[in-house]
Amino acid sequence: MPGFIEGMMPVQLLAEILLIIVIFVLGAMILDKKMGIRIPMLLQAALVFIAGWWYYKFRIEPPLPFSVRAIYQVMIAIGIFMWVSSAEKGWTEFKRPILAVLDAKTPLTWWVRAVLLVVLPLSASGMAYKNLLPSLGEPIELRTVHPAPPAAVTVHGKKFPLQTSESPVRVDESGEYSNHIQDAHVMDNPFDPDSIQYMQNVKEGGDIFFQNCHFCHGDNLNGRGLYAYAFNPIPANFTDPGTLAQLQETFVFWRVAKGGPGLPREGFPWASAMPPWEQHLTTEEIWKVILFEYWHTKYPPRTWDE
């Protein structure tokens, strides 16, 4: 199976499911019309159901929890039911083997019915027993990933109102704050000594990132650093459109400066391994490393008018 391209998984999954359906429909049609092999309706329905179960269980990474897959399977079952009952002919064909087993008129159907009558209650009570056992799995704890920020943060004795503060290092050639300076320079070489002030700030931010942050957030800022595996959940993936791209630069400034201990209760401050970076970096260094993170991921910071 091919791997998933980062950021493209939903599209990839939809395309694959579509492909599977097309193969299935075409395959059944060719078998029926060209080769004269008719797959019984009940078997077709069972195949679709099992294929759906298999796909959701083994294809999707990280794995879906059982409860989510159960919902999908119920929807697949409803879909199958609508499909087989849409035409009288198909419906009769679908029912026939089931009714034959219930009536048990031949030795084969008699045996199938006998086995089912015994196996069904036994497996149901067995499954019930298994499910009722204390699970002893990981406790499920749902934290708020981007909790509401405070109105202002005080870093190194200076107060920064989050609504009005601007990054002092996101500057154009004239030294003024510029919202668009990044767009023109995402492909620049940060190690070019003749580069503009903005790119020099990016480079200095990169130096800080690769001396402090990549251990957890990774060399590609994708949350897969050297130490990431030890933490739960693993560190934030900045290449994901749900993190940096969704946030104002000042929000990120608050998160970096105050770290895990600065989170409100719903953000689980006790469990975050994010250091309060004001203990290690100057205010300007914090702004620079944020500048670098936006530059490297190519996402523009979200602005208030958006």
Next chain:
Amino acid sequence: MGAVGGNTTMMTDHAWWRSRRVILIGLALGLCTLLMSAPWLVSVAPGQEEEEEGEQLPAGFVDGELPAEPTPEQLENGKKVYFSKCVWCHGVEGAGDGPGADRLWPRPRNFIQGTFKVRHTFSGELPLLEDLFQTVTHGLPGSAMPPWDGILNEQQRRDVVAFIAFVLIQDRAFDDDEFEYVTKLELDTLEPIPTSPESLEQGKAVFDRLRCAECHGQEGRGDGNPFNLKDDWGFAIQPADFSKCWNFRGSRQDPYNVRNIFRTFSTGLNGTPMPSFADQTTIDERWHLSNFVNSLCERDDEGNPMKIDPLTDKPAITFVVRSGFLEEGATIPDDPQDPAWEAREQRFIGMAGQIIHKSRNFVNKIDNIFVRSLYDDNDIAFLFEWNDRSQSIKPDDLEAVMPEETPPSGDPIAGKIRAYGPFNDAIAIQFPTDWANLTPPEKPRFIHGDSKNSVDLWKWESDNTIKAYTGTGALEPLVEREASSAGLQVVFSEYKDGKWTLMVKRSLAAENEGDVEFVPGEYIPTVFFAWEGHNGDYGIRMAISTFYSTILEPQIPASVAWYAIFIGIGIVIVEVWVLTGRRNRAQGKAV
């Protein structure tokens, strides 16, 4: 940095590296003549020597070809990738001295000499471009080099490899057909010998004959010669720990595949003390050795390879430690080899360097521990097992101090491997003192609690003392509770062949002020800490885990069985109802 920066701009001009390479080739020629006159150095490249004398190549190797020169577009594109993704660690000139380099262990590769570890070519030779491509694709597990597959597309990865090979490598040249040879290990055409007790026995014989234990240790935990090995650049390095195959740099994200071991054993690791053993072994012997080394890698409770998490390339982690109940009246066995302990599930606990508060531990040496737990009517015991390449016990006349945090640059950590201590090796387990009164999911902060919620922390040190401390914050001192320390019992402790085994026992009940209480069936938040005394680990300069939950497995209530029986009976009733309905309908129709 001025001169370095100057080169960067010049690199935009292709003629620059071409002209510079002519000079370098000249230098290399001179150097080679010099080297040839020194007979003791001939053994550096046995492949070349044999070829010149018309002798046979080592088994499994064939003559290969030097790679074709890349196009200027490839180099330009590769340079773009390099200066976006790679330069931060590998540096502007590829000397392995980027801004991130000095806090990394192992250090980033210095490309200038063309020395690479993971190859299909014979010892001393340049790698295949495919080898470099696979390294970029799969990363080097156990180091900071990540897999770039899925981030850079195949063309970008091939282009950046071309840029490294033809621009950054300066002391040698891939297209130098006068001085470079390609002797290729034909791994694809060789079939591994399936593992078996006989194969493992023969592999062990090869392991003993070639004295692998001198570096890698008797049990292969990398503890044979932990402090005296250096790489070609003079940086201290340590031998591989075979029990953690997921950290093998050459594992190619497939750590239990014996082909990787076969390759490393056949080609050696250039730039390190690990030689090629191809001249001294037959192919069959190499497969037996590979099977044996692979057998030393950690397995799960059923003896299968550990499940590797594709997101992290480390064993998948379950964040729960389940403590098993012994039969009523039975007591926890003192011997870790006891069947009751052996049958108990072993939990992999991932450990990271504490890089949150000063003094930060950027060079973490304990990257995982294993934990099991049992409880009986009165006590709970934890069995800790973790690998440590050296037994560190602080001498009495040495004062232990937390080393200063290493400065960001100009001070390569890798060279400082024995600079501190030794302090005591140590391990600690921590629970919230008052977990029962905290509403889940609230907890004290994971490093030593906080001022609002304190923690009960048990720390064992390699002088075989165990103490109970109260923690109220990472930056606050731990306060010992002596009465509680007396309640902690070290049942078993041993350092053997690169591994610590420690069993600690305490009463379930909280007998003293500040003790945590253990209640079956409840999730008790748990954090682990570890210290490697030869690494300067002391105080909060340590290895840390994240939150786990300890749960004492409760006995199964009888109601569970009753519910299951009721459900079975319910299904039988439904069956009877359906069949009766069907029969009545059939009879009705018949009538």
